[in-house]
Amino acid sequence: MILILDFGSQSTHLISRRLRELSIETYIMPPEDAVEELKTGKYKGIILSGGPASVYEDGAPTMDKTIFEMGIPLLGICYGEQLMAHLMQGEVKSGLKKEYGPAILEIKKASPLFHFPDAEITTLNVWMSHGDDVVAPPAGFESIAVTETIPHAAVADEARKLYGIQFHPEVVHTQFGLQILENFARICGLNPKEQPITEEFVNNIIADIKDSVKDTPVVGALSGGVDSSIACLLVYKAIGDQFTPIYIDSGLMRQDETKELEEVFGKNYDMKVTIVKAEDRFIDNLKGVTDPETKRKIIGRTFIEILDEEAQKRNATFLVQGTIYPDVIESAGTKHSKNIKSHHNVGGLPADMKLTLLEPLRNFYKDEVRKIGSILKLPEAITHRYPFPGPGLAIRMIGEVTKEKLSTLRKSDAIVQEELSKIEKPANLWQMFAIHTGIKTTGVRGDDRAYGDTIAIRAIDAVDAMSGNFSQLPWEFLEKISIRIVTEVVEVNRVVYDITNKPPATIEWE
DSSP states (O other), rough: EEEEOOSSOHHHHHHHHHHHTTTOOEEEEOOGGHHHHHHSSSSSSEEEEESSOOOOOEEEOOOOGGGGGGGOOOOEEEEOOOOOOOTTTEEEEEEEEEEEEEEEEEEEEEGGGOTTTTOOOOOEEEEEEEEEEEEEOTOEEEEEOOOOSOSEEEETTTTTEEESSSOOSSSSSSSSHHHHHHHHHHHHOOOOOOOOOOHHHHHHHHHHHHHHHHOEEEEEEOOSSSSHHHHHHHHHHHGGEEEEEEEEEEEEEOOOOHHHHHHHHHHHHHOOOEEEEOOOHHHHHHOOOOOHHHHHHHHHHHHHHHHHHHHHHHOOEEEEOOOOHHHHTTTTTTOOOOOOOOTTTTSOOOTTSSSSEEEETTTTOOOHHHHHHHHHHOOHHHHHHOOOOOTTTGGGGGSOOOOHHHHHHHHHHHHHHHHTTTTTOOOOOEEEEEEEEEEEEEETTTEEEEOOOOOOEEEEEEEESSSSSOOOOOHHHHHHHHHHHHHOOOTEEEEOOOOOBBTTSSSSSS
């Protein structure tokens, strides 16, 4: 196994996921108890994750430096490299330039960490997310790769098999990132090989659910989106009519969403979906609220209150949610991580919740979830549906949620989705949607001055949503959407396009 010490990175679990793809077992834990864990002898390698702290700050997460003397190969990633340098008497300083996004890595010295069997490669496009740099490696280390701004972007003590890299190999934007992790596994004496998600893998998930639930009644939060649909179907396959999926019409959904859900699940499955109309309840609870975190928590609490009520009618004690790992990560789901935004089904849950959560997809990423859905023979209308957030249009709307703004956003987003349905989808397009910016600007309609709403369009290319680039869609396509929105949605007189990558932005605006 490889032990991953979690210093709070948004992508710690992604490191594990990449190694799992190579059939390498991992265990993630906080660094405080690592020495005792390593004494078990189970681990052939150690990875130090990234993290949001600076190693020289008071209270920054750290570890016992005797780990470096245990003779176990070690790879420090980002904060992990900085911490290794700091603990071993190297030097770390705040960088002259904080980097969040792509950089070009130039390999300066041969190393088994940068062994690429099919080609002679000396430069890589890599993904950075850091503010500090290693300015002097510890004794015994030498620099093996640089970038334009970082002289020690990768360091190695080959004799002790200790490595540090400033970039993130686990994200898909880093070229040959999986190969670098595979190389480290080989340095550890392991034999990596690809391990796809199979029907047997999915059947094991179903069996685990059945063992956990036994004969207890279960309710599920079904939104009609990819994650909740697949989570609910897994549970239905495990326990059948013990399970009641519940769709809460919050009034925060896209145009015709409830109708489409009734048609899809009514025609394709035997699951009897209960639909609860609750628009007024959600809008009333959100009245006057502008802070996005507060909105998410109110929506989460309202969902749970309704699900609690429905569960009591059925004597259910378990609640199924379609939580996936990016939801957990952004909601600060690990000890040293920072909260980015509270997902309504993670950070937005009330502390006194009466139901026990059942989250069969909690450790998976979206592309893995889609594979599970395909194995379950869900139609592509669901498995390849673009993601839609649980809090719905409330977090695609800056400021207070009102019925009037919801109507404007619904009509605008419907035009985006309709035009998108007419073109061949770009291969890496993760999602595309409209945002009500809450900004009014001056325009002209006919010969009259108009003062109307501004709608933003967001389109992102991604594989697992942990990172992404804005989609470089054809201008003619975007222009057509813009013309339709300002023509057909009378409240709107300006459309803008978001050209920000993730990071530093998130995919959703709130």
